[in-house]
Amino acid sequence: MTELLKNPSAFEAALENAFTARSNANETAEAAFDRFAAQRLPNRRIEGWKWSDFNAALRASAPDGAGTAKAIAPSPFAALNPIEIQIVNGRINAPMDDQPKGLRFGVMEAMGTIPELEIHPIVSLNVAMTAKSFGLEVKEGVALDRPILIRHIDEGGGLSFGQTMLRIGVGAAATVIETYEGAGAALASHVCHMVVRDRGRFNRLVLSDTGAGAVNHAIVAAKLEAGSVYEQTSLSTGAKLSRHETLLHFWGEDGEARVDSAALLTGEAHADFTTHVLHKKPGCAVRQLHKGVAADRGRAVFQGKFEVERAAQKTDAQMTANALLLSDRAEANHKPELEIYADDVECAHGSTCGALDDAALFYLRQRGLSERQARALLIEAFAGEVVDGIEEEKLRAVFAARVAAWLEDQS
Amino acid sequence: MLAIDNLHVAVGGAEILKGLSLEVPAGEVHAVMGPNGSGKSTLSYAIAGRDDYEATTGEVTLGGESLLDLDPDERAALGLFLSFQHPMEIPGVQTMNFIRTAINAQRKARGEDEISAADFIREVREKGKLVGLDDAKLKRPFNVGFSGGEKKRMEMLQLAMFKPRFAIMDETDSGLDIDALKMVGEVVNSLRDETRGFLVITHYQRLLDYIKPDAVHVLAGGRIVKSGGPELAKTLEESGYEQFIEAA
Numbered sequence: 105m106t107e108l109l110k111n112p113s114a115f116e117a118a119l120e121n122a123f124t125a126r127s128n129a130n131e132t133a134e135a136a137f138d139r140f141a142a143q144r145l146p147n148r149r150i151e152g153w154k155w156s157d158f159n160a161a162l163r164a165s166a167p168d169g170a171g172t173a174k175a176i177a178p179s180p181f182a183a184l185n186p187i188e189i190q191i192v193n194g195r196i197n198a199p200m201d202d203q204p205k206g207l208r209f210g211v212m213e214a215m216g217t218i219p220e221l222e223i224h225p226i227v228s229l230n231v232a233m234t235a236k237s238f239g240l241e242v243k244e245g246v247a248l249d250r251p252i253l254i255r256h257i258d259e260g261g262g263l264s265f266g267q268t269m270l271r272i273g274v275g276a277a278a279t280v281i282e283t284y285e286g287a288g289a290a291l292a293s294h295v296c297h298m299v300v301r302d303r304g305r306f307n308r309l310v311l312s313d314t315g316a317g318a319v320n321h322a323i324v325a326a327k328l329e330a331g332s333v334y335e336q337t338s339l340s341t342g343a344k345l346s347r348h349e350t351l352l353h354f355w356g357e358d359g360e361a362r363v364d365s366a367a368l369l370t371g372e373a374h375a376d377f378t379t380h381v382l383h384k385k386p387g388c389a390v391r392q393l394h395k396g397v398a399a400d401r402g403r404a405v406f407q408g409k410f411e412v413e414r415a416a417q418k419t420d421a422q423m424t425a426n427a428l429l430l431s432d433r434a435e436a437n438h439k440p441e442l443e444i445y446a447d448d449v450e451c452a453h454g455s456t457c458g459a460l461d462d463a464a465l466f467y468l469r470q471r472g473l474s475e476r477q478a479r480a481l482l483i484e485a486f487a488g489e490v491v492d493g494i495e496e497e498k499l500r501a502v503f504a505a506r507v508a509a510w511l512e513d514q515s
Numbered sequence: 516m517l518a519i520d521n522l523h524v525a526v527g528g529a530e531i532l533k534g535l536s537l538e539v540p541a542g543e544v545h546a547v548m549g550p551n552g553s554g555k556s557t558l559s560y561a562i563a564g565r566d567d568y569e570a571t572t573g574e575v576t577l578g579g580e581s582l583l584d585l586d587p588d589e590r591a592a593l594g595l596f597l598s599f600q601h602p603m604e605i606p607g608v609q610t611m612n613f614i615r616t617a618i619n620a621q622r623k624a625r626g627e628d629e630i631s632a633a634d635f636i637r638e639v640r641e642k643g644k645l646v647g648l649d650d651a652k653l654k655r656p657f658n659v660g661f662s663g664g665e666k667k668r669m670e671m672l673q674l675a676m677f678k679p680r681f682a683i684m685d686e687t688d689s690g691l692d693i694d695a696l697k698m699v700g701e702v703v704n705s706l707r708d709e710t711r712g713f714l715v716i717t718h719y720q721r722l723l724d725y726i727k728p729d730a731v732h733v734l735a736g737g738r739i740v741k742s743g744g745p746e747l748a749k750t751l752e753e754s755g756y757e758q759f760i761e762a763a
Contacts, residue, residue, distance in 0.1 A: 466565045467603045468613075469587035470596075471673065472621035478588075481616070485607025485656075492607075 108141040115162040115291075116145060122167070122263055123232055132216035137232035143225035155405040155437040156376040158226070158291075161319050161345040167290040168261040179255060180502050181281050186253035189238060193257070193289065194264045196238045206246030206276075212239045214267050218297055218325065220351070226321045230265050230293045237267035244301075247277040251499075256294055257286045258318065264289040270298035270306075272332075277305040281499070284311070288318020288343060296324040300332040302356065309499060310338035310348065311506065316371055318343040323351065330356025330385070337494050338365040339503055341510060342373030342402065350379040354388040354416070361390040366490040368510045369402025369434070376405035383416035383446075394425040395490050397483055398434035399514060409441040410451055417446050423453035428460065428486050430479075480511040516541040516712040517562075517681050522573035524554075524561045531557040533737035534573070539681075539730075541578075542709040546723055546748060547716045549734035550756040555716045556600055558734070559685040563597040564590050577681055591617075592624035594680030596673070598687050602666040605657040610669075611639055613657055614676055621677070642675040646698055663690040671702045678706060683714045688722035700725025720752040735759040 109116050123129065123137050146152075147159035176190065189209070190197040196211050203209065214234040221227040242248060258264045272278055284292075292314075300306045306326075314320060320343055328334055338348055352361055367375035381390050396404025410421045427436030440453035460482050468478035487507055494500040517539045524532035531554045539545045549555050560568040562575055564587040575582045582590050605613070619629045630638075643653050646668045658666050667687055674682055687699055703713060703726050715726055723731075723745065731747040732739045733756070740759045741747065 461603075462566065464603050464605055466563075466587060467599065467605070468617070470563050470565075470591055470599075471613075471617035471677075472588050472591040472624065473617055474588050474620065475586070477616070477620060481608055481613070482605070485605065488607045 108137065109144070113145070113159065113163045114166050118166050119229065119263070126233070126235070128235055129232070133232050136217065136228050139222060139228040140225055140232055143223075143228060146225050152378070152407065155403070156345060156347050156374070158319070158321070158345060162291060165290055167263045176255075176257060179253060179283060180505070181251070181253050181283070181499075184251055184253075184498050186251045186281060188253045188255065190255045190257060191238065191266045191294075193260065193262060194234070194266045196236060196266070198238065204248070204250065206243045207240070207248060208243070209238070209240040211236050212269070213237065215269065215295070215297060218295070220353075221295075221323070221325060224323070226293055227295055227323060230267065230295045233263070233265040233293075234267050234295075237269055239269045241271040242273050242276040242278045244273040245275045246273065248279070251279040251281050253281045253283070256282065256284045256292070256322075258284075258289040258292045258314065258320070259286045261288075261290050264292040266294045268294070268296045268298075270296065272298070272300045272304040272306045274301040275303045276301070279307040279309070279496070279499075281309045281311070284314050284320060284322065286318075287315035288320065290319065292318065292320040294322040296322070298324065299327040300329060300334055302329045303331040304329070305333045306335070308334070308336045309494065309503070310336070310340075311503070312338065312340035312343075312346060312348060312375070313506070314343045314346070316344060316373060319345045321347050321349075323349040325351040326353070328352060328354050328356065328359045328361065331358045332356065333359070334361040336361075336363050337490060337503070338377065339490070339506060340365070340367045340375040340377070342367060342369040342375035344372070345374050345376075347376035347378060350377075351382075352380070352390070353382045354385055357385045357387045359385075359388040361388075362493065363390065363392045364490045364493045365394045365406075366487045367396045367398070367404045368487060368507065369397065369404055370399040370514060372401045374403045374405070376407070378405075378407040380409045380411065381421065383410070383412040383419045383421070385415060386417045386419070388416065389420040390422070392423040393490060393493070395487050396425070396427040396436050397430065397487055398427065398436055399430040401431075401433045401435075403435040403437070405437045407439040407441075408453070409443065410453075412442075412444040412446050412449055412451065414445040417448045419446060419449040419451065421449070421451040425453075425455045426486070427457040428483065429457065430460065430483070480514070484508065484511060516578060517714065518574075518576045519562070520574045522561065522575060523571045524557055525569050525571050526557060526567060530571070531737055532561065535734070535738055537732060537739055539712045539714055541712055543729040544703070544707065544713040544715060544726060546728040546731045547714060547734050548718065548731060548748060548751055549759075550718075553734045554737045555734055556685055559597055559600075559683045559716060562683060563587055563595065588620065589624070592621045596677055596679035596682040598670040598674060598682065598684040600685040600689065602658055602670055604659050604661070606659050608657045610653050610655060610657045611636075614639065614673060618676060639672070639676060642672055645675060646671045646702065647695070648672055664692070664695055667691055667695065668698070671699055674706070675702050680710065681712045681714075682706075683716065685716045686718065687715075688717055688719060696722055696725050720748040723748050733759050
């Protein structure tokens, strides 16, 4: 393969070299790289990427080796006795001997393609570069009593590509916690492809907490069958560039989804939550709440889209995005979108952006709270609405503690 | 106890208080009455230290300590409490948690021990009963979805919990029915002793039926234009503020 990329940036040239160096690239991987070569690293001239320009963030840098892993500290979620899977710089480490009845997981061949994501440049790159995928299945009717913890740990400034495939069986229930940790890779990309079968219940919690220099992209594409429930709560402290995408497709009737996210950003941290919920069948409901807090030069990006096809009557879809800006140089970019082709639906979105309320601050200080305490209490209350959406108390406590620690660092 | 001397306060460049002087000795309750726009709320905010209520000249002391250079929380720690005319709703802030945090912040600033969780819960329930706020209300986010009257009850709950040395009550009576006025009287009267002082700001005489003032001052045009005994409130109720507006 020669000269796939025309006038590549230093980083794109390094990606090309890394792909060429792959000893086990098959035809589907080559086809995926061809797609990437046509799409290139996304930049601000592409509508969906105008606030999160990966090409610009990566242009000046080059991946440095394969990355070296440090000793891995215990996860704050360890207290929940999870089944812990580590994906370190893309390498999967799963406890093969810890598989409760009704759960099956293992390392498998990477996905050759994901048809609905072939138009996605970073997914194309991921499919071209990823050799192994982590697969997990919860069998029909099984409700797991332990959460699955998938830790994406990236260290050392190299390239990191990973994939997971999840299958929640008919009437099954599972909680998956995903953490994005470590100083970060030059570019980390993770693709999760999943299905929640009829009446299945899936609860996904994401804590994205990497180093300030990291550039990472993660996407989950979930197919939701009839009567299934998908719940997701994400908290991100951002990175040099961090984007979490969620794609939900209601393939069956009467599905339900809750998609909440919060960003706590300081320094030059950037966090992007981009979601697309596609309603293909009638009677599905989605609730979405985003809270972005940006201090210093932090930048909180939210792009939410509800697309309701003609057949999807009685859709009930509500989206709310609120930003709290704590400095003059902080930024929030919201793009709520409704695209509706059905006529009997209830869809709404709201978006606000503001500073801390001076009157509330004065009230709290009159009662004896210092300025710092008063600000922290109001910020915590603002972001807390997302954390409060987590039903399980121990899980909620870990997220609340992370918010409190972030506030503690803001002095 | 609270001494205000020749206080000038500007808000957004406009002078609202124009040389206000007033003294409330320890153990006394003074009422400040005045028409709309006379500067009553400006007075309460300036004493409590709200940003943008800038004292351009004059002095305010509490127990001999100068307040004007202090932050609002430092003033609170000295024992100054303001019952707000329009109390805030603060979504996401749990009421009991907030009140306890605030009590402990004040205690810490004064070098005192924190209140124990058990003592706090016992007292907040007892005082909640006194002001007419049940447990369910105390567990809600602060004032969220509360009626105007309930918000005033929440102010009185905090007055009872903080037991300040000096309390300013900014139109606490507005929006309250007779039973609630009685409750406000009970809370204030239970705290009245020779070490504490109160400044009751109001339009109307009726609250003063429940909180008997030692002195009444008329605020008009940014100054105290007349001071007298409790009978002055009755005179105002009968003849209105007209004469004082002209005098100012």
